Amino acid sequence: MKRRTALLLAAGLVAGLAGCSDDDGDNAAASDGPLTVWIMGDSGANFEQLVEPFTADTGIDVEVVAIPWDGVDQRLTTAVASGDGPDVLQIGLSKLRTFADAGALLPLDDAIADRPALDPANFAEGVAGDATAVGGQLVSVPWISDTRVLFYRSDILAENGIDGPPATWDDLRADAATLAGRGDGQYGYYIPQWDSPLPVVMTWDQGGDIVGEDGAIDFDTPEFAAAVDLYTGLYADGSVPTNADFDQTQGFISGVTPMLISGPYLAKAIADAAPELDGAWSVTTVPAAESGTSLFAGSNLGVWHDTANEDAALDLLEFLSAPQTQLSWYEINGELPTVTAALEDEALAADPLVQVYVEQLADAKVLPTVPNWDGGVGADLLTALNEIVLNGADRDATLADLYAKTSSVSID
């Protein structure tokens, strides 16, 4: 139905061509055909391996399509335009609202009632329920936890007389300055210039929030101002690299930036690229000020709104939400489970890195679900801060612009 209307849009112009397909029905009508799953990035091969037992058990074939990060926007947009999507897709939290608003995702409230494995109560606190819903409807199921923790090079910190990782943001700033004093081209900390959640985390840690009582974005708070002080201070101290193309993996391995905040995938990247550093680095929870809250930035799984394979799709979601499946995924792809039972698994919890992640997950929040965070508020926030630190723009004027630009955006 939707597909037809989308075609009609171009109707007057495409009429002759579009006409051919008007009544050809929905996606490959055969409801026992293979399930198509879209996975972002290059972990497609691993995912195929993950779902092998599912196919063996149920006889449902799963066709995995990996979508390059560079093409996610185009692919999702054209899928919405034509109505022809996959059956199941991985969707980052920052894009959830946009695609749910467009009606691309199937509401799952009813389905979840019948399927105990998908019960929000099974998932770590804060990642299920509201965090997976848009406009009061559940449209997704948590899949991967990506919380941010502090990575640090214990060897380099020790060489410079720093006993342990900084526990507070003030300590971090001081330690970073010390480490940056090692010489030219050496820094203490790394701020990714594309990382819009970081200033938000800093604001949370100052005890504030970027959403006001009325549900509208509000940057004009003392806590955000304190976060900006911290952010700009790190640059002013010369503690962070100023180039946008800095590679965090290489920077950490080479020791140029011995501290940074990143997600569990970085641990895997470091371990793969530099096994000889084993023991010389570790992770800990993010520094605190008023609080030590970090970001929860995982991705969820959704079901395409007009899939012909709804039951099979939900079966797959159930399979993927099983603790055992999530543990295998951590093993083959290094991404953290979202199900509590998996997070508490003994084997997993024995891993000291995982202990830190789990501890951090207990104190992690999702970004506000405004429409289009990445292209809207997030981009404005980064532009403002980077203008100040990189271009020397006037702080007050730039922030006043930011307040004005974003105050009309609301999470409702």
Added chain:
Amino acid sequence: MGRGLTPYLFVTPAMLLLVTFGVLPILVAAVVSLTDMDISGLANRDNVGFIGLDNYQRLFDDPDFRDALLTTGFFVVLGVPSIVVLSLGVALLLDRGDGRFVRALRAFYFVPAVTGIVAISLVWGYLYNTQFGLFNYLLSLVGVEPVQWLSDPALAKFSVALVAIWRGTGLNLIIFLAALQGIPRVYLEAAALDGAGAWRTIRSITLPLLRFAIFFVTVTTMIAWLQFFDEPFVLTDGGPLGATTSASIFLYQEGFRNNQFGYASAGSLVLFVLIAVVTVVQLRLRRPDAQD
């Protein structure tokens, strides 16, 4: 002529494809530009509203669009002359130097033209990298501080343009080489007999005879640079701080990142008209000169 239908039969298949994938989209864009279409409108036409010329009004008031146009202008002014001069210069040299050795060198100059953009972004990304890139390593050998090739807003414009110049020279070089082959040798020999030096011969014989090739290369290159997209998209994504956001990048971001399809369509139409005007002006300017 009695062959009434024939030309249509020959023209139709290609024109059908060209109209479907070349002309039709701009007409669709013209319609969409009068609406507030966003992603929910794309999914369901009931969510699309007609808003008249509001998008155009907003576009002309949008400082970001103005900046993007200015940036495009900068790229055109930098890129077009560079490509024309460089490809013409190298073609003249290649044409002069004969022998096996020089002919073998040709291939090297064509290499960039045949390289896909995804491969280019990868290789140049490594070369330009501030910490680990080869360029900065080479500079460090002679004691120069690391340069932020793609992170410094002023420099990034040049770095991105350099890659596009590198890639754009090859094909135009071929066109010039071809045109040079078309110049009858007798002209050059006559000039040599008259005792004209190399420089003089180029100026008063070769260049005038290359007029159409130069014109052709300039027009096509200009169109390409007005649509400048690939290199900034893969190398900087329009950054740092929008320094390399060309008009095409701006439209892409409005359309596919912010899902403002109506607004992006209006912008594309403006860009299309701009390109058409610039091209027509060039064609007009050439006309009187073609007579002599």
Added chain:
Amino acid sequence: MRRTDRRLRWTIALVLAAGAVITAFPLFWMLSGSFKPQREAIDFPPTLLPQDPTFDSYTQLFTDLQFGRYLVNTVIVVLIGGVGVLLMAMAGYAFAKFEFRGKRWLFFLVLATLMIPVQVTMIPTFLVINGLELTNTLVGVALPTLVSGFGIFLFRQFMTTVPAEMLEAARLDGAGEFRTFWSVVLPMSRPILAVQAVLAFIAGWNSFLWPLIIATDQNSYTLSVGLALLNQQISVDPSLQLAAASLMVVPVLVVFVFCQRYIVQGFALSGLK
């Protein structure tokens, strides 16, 4: 006179050689990197040549990843592009050698398509391909770029030089219009066909945008999309990426080096002087 002549010649050769080295250097770097083991590829300072050359990355592309598949798909897309060359030749011939109503107007459309920014065409084109039920087929991937205004223009330029008498002679011999085109015009147009074939080859081989959007199934991905898949937010394996990039560039390069003489000739005869 002789002496300065020789010196000039040497200078030119040297300048050209230096320019050639600089121009081709990024690709040399790519090739060299593709043979480095993963660890060496991220080393700093970088090594110019691999210290410990290995084919591992290439093996990995074909065994762990589906690059064999992508390669086949890419070749098919390129072959379909050959049909496009023929269609453009036909259109160019009609524009060059026939008078017909609407010719000026149609040719204007051809030129106008050169000026349309690609970003506009993405969604409408996708809807058309989808309407034709060609998403996820290699024909669908090739279709949007099958013919180009630039190509038709070049064919027209060239074919205006085909003497009208030859066409008349063929017709007097009783050859039909299509036969005339096939056995008289096309053989005479070999140089420009070579140019167009190579341009179509390059375009098809490197195509990224349309395969990305239209191939909704990984089995129809092309090399460019496969390469983009390796491009993660965190780069871990540059040698693998460089190997994939080399796999893309080297074949085009070989084709190009072999055909370069025809290409220059083709352009030379197309009246571009």
